[in-house]
Structure formats: C-alpha cells, structure tokens
Amino acid sequence: MTEIISFGFMLIFIIIDVLTGYIYSKISKTYKSSKMRLGFYHKFGEIGLVLLLYLVSYYTKLITPNVNLIEIFKLIECSSIYVIINEIGSVKENLTLIKEYNN
Numbered sequence: 647m648t649e650i651i652s653f654g655f656m657l658i659f660i661i662i663d664v665l666t667g668y669i670y671s672k673i674s675k676t677y678k679s680s681k682m683r684l685g686f687y688h689k690f691g692e693i694g695l696v697l698l699l700y701l702v703s704y705y706t707k708l709i710t711p712n713v714n715l716i717e718i719f720k721l722i723e724c725s726s727i728y729v730i731i732n733e734i735g736s737v738k739e740n741l742t743l744i745k746e747y748n749n
Contacts (some may be wrong), residue, residue, distance in 0.1 A: 649703075652726035654694055659733035660689050666740035674747050692729045699725060 667685065671677040703716040716722060 649700060649722040649726070652723045652730075653700070656696065656726040656729050656733075657693070659730045659737070660692065663733045663736045663740065664689065666675070666737050666744070672739050673744060692732075696722060696725050696729070730749050 668677075668682075671682070683711060699716055699722045703722060705729070706714045706716060
C-alpha cells in the first residue's frame with residue numbers, strides 16, 4: 647500500500663513540475679515544443695522505472711514469496727522519493743525563474 651501512496655505523490659510532483667515549467671515558458675515566451683517533448687520523455691522514464699520495479703516486485707512475489715528484495719529494501723518507495731526530491735528541485739528552479747522574470 648505504501649508503494650501506491652509514494653507513486654501517487656510522485657505523480658503529483660511531476661505534474662507540478664510540468665505546470666511550473668509550462669507557466670515559465672509562457673511568461674518568458676521561450677516555449678519550445680522540442681524541449682517540452684524531451685522533458686516529457688524524461689518524466690515518462692521516471693514513471694517507467696517505478697512501474698518496472700513494481701512489476702518485478704509482483705512477479706517476484708509469485709515466484710519466490712519468501713524472498714522479495716524489492717520489498718525488503720523498499721526500492722519502489724526509495725525510487726519514488728528520489729524522483730520527488732528531483733522534482734522539488736526542478737519546481738524550485740522554475741519558481742525562481744518565474745520570480746526573476748517578473749522583477
């Protein structure tokens with residue numbers, strides 16, 4: 647259950663990052679679809695990593711129910727937290743750029 651909660655929070659932070667980046671690009675009139683597309687690929691890669699860990703964890707439960715290293719080391723939660731920390735940094739950067747542009 648905790649992996650679903652951490653995945654949900656990760657998605658929320660990704661959405662906030664995308665929105666703040668979009669707002670900055672519109673305010674500064676520097677919108678480039680190629681840069682936005684590259685950002686989306688990066689976000690899908692982050693989501694894909696966590697989904698891959700979840701699938702491997704589920705598969706491991708079926709094969710070896712007593713030993714599941716992904717659950718033992720909380721890899722899904724850890725990878726979600728890693729992405730959230732990166733997104734916080736990116737949102738902070740976007741908000742700083744928005745603030746600087748408005749001054």
